[in-house]
Amino acid sequence: xxxxxxTVHPRADSSLRHDPVTxxxxxxxxxxxxxxxxxxxxxxxxxxxxxxxxxxxTSTLVxxxxxxxxxxxxxxxxxxxxxxxxxxxxxxxxxxxxxxHDHDGRGLSRTVAGTAATVAITLTDLYAAVTRTxxxxxxxxxxxxxxxxxxxxxxxxxxRLDRLPTFMAHLEDxxxxxxxxxxxxAAAPFGRDVEWDAETTQDVPGxxxxxxxxxxxxxxxxxxxxxxxxxxxxxTELHVTLTYDxxxxxxxxxxxxxxxxxxxxxxxxxxxxxxxxxxxxxxxxSDGAPHGKRARKEFPQHPARPLDDDxxxxxxx
Amino acid sequence: MKANCxxxxxxxxxxxxxxxxxxxxxxxxxxxxxxxxxGSDLHLLDGYVPTMQKGDVxxxxxxxxxxxxxxxVDRDKLRVGDRVVVPFPIxxxxxxxxxxxxxxxxxxTNPNAGVAEKMFGHPVAGIYGYSHLTGxxxxxxxxxxxxxxxxxxxxxxxxxxxxxQVLFLSDILPTGYMxxxxxxxxxxxxxxxxxxxxxxxxxxxxARVLGAAMVIAIDDVPYRLEMAASQGYRTIDFSDTDxxxxxxxxxxxxxxxxxxxxxxxxATHGAAHVELYxxxxxxxxxxxxRPHALRQAITSCRSGGIVxxxxxxxxxxxxxxxxxxxxxxxxLKTGQCHVQRYMRPLLERIEAGQLDPTRVITHxxxxxxxxxGYDIFKHKQDRCEKVVLKP
Numbered sequence: 001x002x003x004x005x006x007t008v009h010p011r012a013d014s015s016l017r018h019d020p021v022t023x024x025x026x027x028x029x030x031x032x033x034x035x036x037x038x039x040x041x042x043x044x045x046x047x048x049x050x051x052x053x054x055x056x057x058t059s060t061l062v063x064x065x066x067x068x069x070x071x072x073x074x075x076x077x078x079x080x081x082x083x084x085x086x087x088x089x090x091x092x093x094x095x096x097x098x099x100x101h102d103h104d105g106r107g108l109s110r111t112v113a114g115t116a117a118t119v120a121i122t123l124t125d126l127y128a129a130v131t132r133t134x135x136x137x138x139x140x141x142x143x144x145x146x147x148x149x150x151x152x153x154x155x156x157x158x159x160r161l162d163r164l165p166t167f168m169a170h171l172e173d174x175x176x177x178x179x180x181x182x183x184x185x186a187a188a189p190f191g192r193d194v195e196w197d198a199e200t201t202q203d204v205p206g207x208x209x210x211x212x213x214x215x216x217x218x219x220x221x222x223x224x225x226x227x228x229x230x231x232x233x234x235x236t237e238l239h240v241t242l243t244y245d246x247x248x249x250x251x252x253x254x255x256x257x258x259x260x261x262x263x264x265x266x267x268x269x270x271x272x273x274x275x276x277x278x279x280x281x282x283x284x285x286s287d288g289a290p291h292g293k294r295a296r297k298e299f300p301q302h303p304a305r306p307l308d309d310d311x312x313x314x315x316x317x
Numbered sequence: 318m319k320a321n322c323x324x325x326x327x328x329x330x331x332x333x334x335x336x337x338x339x340x341x342x343x344x345x346x347x348x349x350x351x352x353x354x355x356g357s358d359l360h361l362l363d364g365y366v367p368t369m370q371k372g373d374v375x376x377x378x379x380x381x382x383x384x385x386x387x388x389x390v391d392r393d394k395l396r397v398g399d400r401v402v403v404p405f406p407i408x409x410x411x412x413x414x415x416x417x418x419x420x421x422x423x424x425x426t427n428p429n430a431g432v433a434e435k436m437f438g439h440p441v442a443g444i445y446g447y448s449h450l451t452g453x454x455x456x457x458x459x460x461x462x463x464x465x466x467x468x469x470x471x472x473x474x475x476x477x478x479x480x481x482q483v484l485f486l487s488d489i490l491p492t493g494y495m496x497x498x499x500x501x502x503x504x505x506x507x508x509x510x511x512x513x514x515x516x517x518x519x520x521x522x523x524a525r526v527l528g529a530a531m532v533i534a535i536d537d538v539p540y541r542l543e544m545a546a547s548q549g550y551r552t553i554d555f556s557d558t559d560x561x562x563x564x565x566x567x568x569x570x571x572x573x574x575x576x577x578x579x580x581x582x583x584a585t586h587g588a589a590h591v592e593l594y595x596x597x598x599x600x601x602x603x604x605x606x607r608p609h610a611l612r613q614a615i616t617s618c619r620s621g622g623i624v625x626x627x628x629x630x631x632x633x634x635x636x637x638x639x640x641x642x643x644x645x646x647x648x649l650k651t652g653q654c655h656v657q658r659y660m661r662p663l664l665e666r667i668e669a670g671q672l673d674p675t676r677v678i679t680h681x682x683x684x685x686x687x688x689x690g691y692d693i694f695k696h697k698q699d700r701c702e703k704v705v706l707k708p
Contacts, residue, residue: 234413304449
């Protein structure tokens with residue numbers, strides 16, 4: 001009945017394909033990998049760590065890893081591969097530190113030099129990974145439901161934007177500020193509010209409403225609702241798509257996690273509430289869920305027992 | 318007010334809780350005059366229904382007098398002072414399920430629809446006093462109850478029928494009746510009913526009024542079989558009789574045309590090894606329901622017959638006889654009762670004297686003795702069949 005999905009796309013950056021740092025690191029990986037794979041014993045000896053079978057095996061495995069990363073960086077460039085290199089560096093450093101610790105003294109200077117080189121490479125990789133990681137992530141939420149009513153009736157109900165907060169839980173206020181312009185205010189993580197102006201980009205009565213935020217929004221977003229007649233007089237299908245352009249970095253991650261708890265579930269809940277408001281006239285409250293359908297407040301709930309005066313005041317406030 | 322609350326598995330307690338108030342504009346508050354303990358309350362008591370919370374008010378069979386209505390209630394349908402029976406599933410009357418009279422599948426009345434959807438694939442209606450999976454609505458084993466969408470759901474009683482004659486319109490009479498209704502009984506049909514509890518008894522009565530040629534009760538509790546026999550139904554005591562051969566003998570080898578499972582997820586069974594198998598699997602949670610009655614109903618039913626399931630299931634079962642069901646063209650029909658669909662016609666049958674719901678009542682207790690009522694009902698003490706509570 002309600003069918004929600006969420007897709008998160010780290011934004012692909014095709015510029016990495018022509019980025020000299022990314023390509024350079026790719027070729028370094030390739031060269032090292034080939035050497036380690038073809039001549040593991042010699043590689044280990046040159047590093048001054050001995051050529052016992054376990055040293056050769058380690059060299060071979062690290063070589064395979066390097067070739068994998070090289071393939072990724074050169075073939076399908078993506079910041080994840082740079083982070084993979086950083087991870088590999090950390091592994092190599094830990095191996096080298098162990099080698100230094102257990103060293104028998106022969107070729108110690110070569111091991112020290114190798115470790116120093118690895119530290120330098122690690123710093124380069126870290127720099128590349130941090131600077132090349134895209135700072136924005138787009139998240140698309142989709143959900144759908146069917147309500148009893150004609151597409152025209154449902155369209156008219158939805159197009160009253162000021163009514164959206166009665167069923168969209170995170171929205172606090174929407175008001176029209178012009179012919180196709182509106183101002184939106186929504187609850188954001190950490191008790192903050194975010195506000196933005198939006199413009200209606202498509203408005204086809206009985207068929208479709210689409211909007212997008214204007215420049216300056218904290219979280220650029222867009223949305224679309226399609227009203228499709230369900231077959232055989234089964235009412236109207238609503239197909240809703242919301243896209244959020246999430247900032248990267250620490251805040252972005254927190255936001256993603258905030259939405260990521262059950263991102264599709266939240267939109268499902270909004271549509272369930274829409275259906276209740278449209279078909280029943282209001283959001284249905286129970287003693288256990290006095291705020292009505294709201295995923296993040298679902299469990300543990302208030303017991304299925306009448307609310308006391310204070311609880312009732314809080315709920316009806 | 319006083320209310321009977323679920324505390325933990327096997328513990329219920331009558332405690333003081335706040336009086337209910339209007340939360341939605343179409344709510345009404347009902348002062349409860351009679352309420353009852355249902356067999357499905359025992360599934361809650363025993364801890365087989367998930368999402369119960371400490372302090373939940375129990376009870377989904379209740380009736381009483383309207384003492385307050387919200388501002389959105391249609392006064393042509395319901396007013397203060399009306400005497401009403403409240404159906405256990407909450408319908409909205411507006412979604413496509415309700416419009417198709419599938420009231421217990423209402424798409425709007427369960428605020429915890431997301432959880433129900435995860436368990437069942439699609440959500441189910443809100444139900445009073447019946448776990449948070451069905452919405453977390455306080456129940457009616459109390460002095461007062463908040464009735465949701467009060468101009469759509471309750472049935473007004475305008476005649477002078479007693480509480481005991483109409484109380485069971487809230488659940489068990491329509492549930493038993495729907496069990497028989499789903500059997501699509503035709504001339505000459507033999508109907509076998511697993512479970513001679515209150516719902517089973519009403520399924521038997523309903524099969525009779527819908528024209529069954531013979532009704533057979535299957536149980537292992539002697540006084541419940543006696544109660545069925547007193548109405549003229551044939552009985553099979555599975556504790557000392559092989560059910561399959563007894564059914565074949567009673568039907569000239571055909572098997573019953575229609576079978577009703579009025580037992581559900583806590584079936585007991587004569588064969589110790591099968592019983593043990595299900596109990597162990599249920600205890601370690603690798604199956605949630607013990608479906609013995611359902612298995613036996615399917616394999617016993619004649620080819621091309623109907624198995625109608627009104628006993629409650631909550632989760633997953635093992636050893637479902639899919640081969641017997643499929644190869645012999647057996648139809649399986651089921652559902653939580655769509656009470657609102659049956660209340661009015663059943664009220665007419667009660668008024669006409671065709672059905673006497675009071676016949677199953679064995680115990681009348683004050684509300685404060687609800688825990689004792691649960692105890693004697695669960696342990697089948699004192700020939701207990703049905704407990705009515707008086708607030």
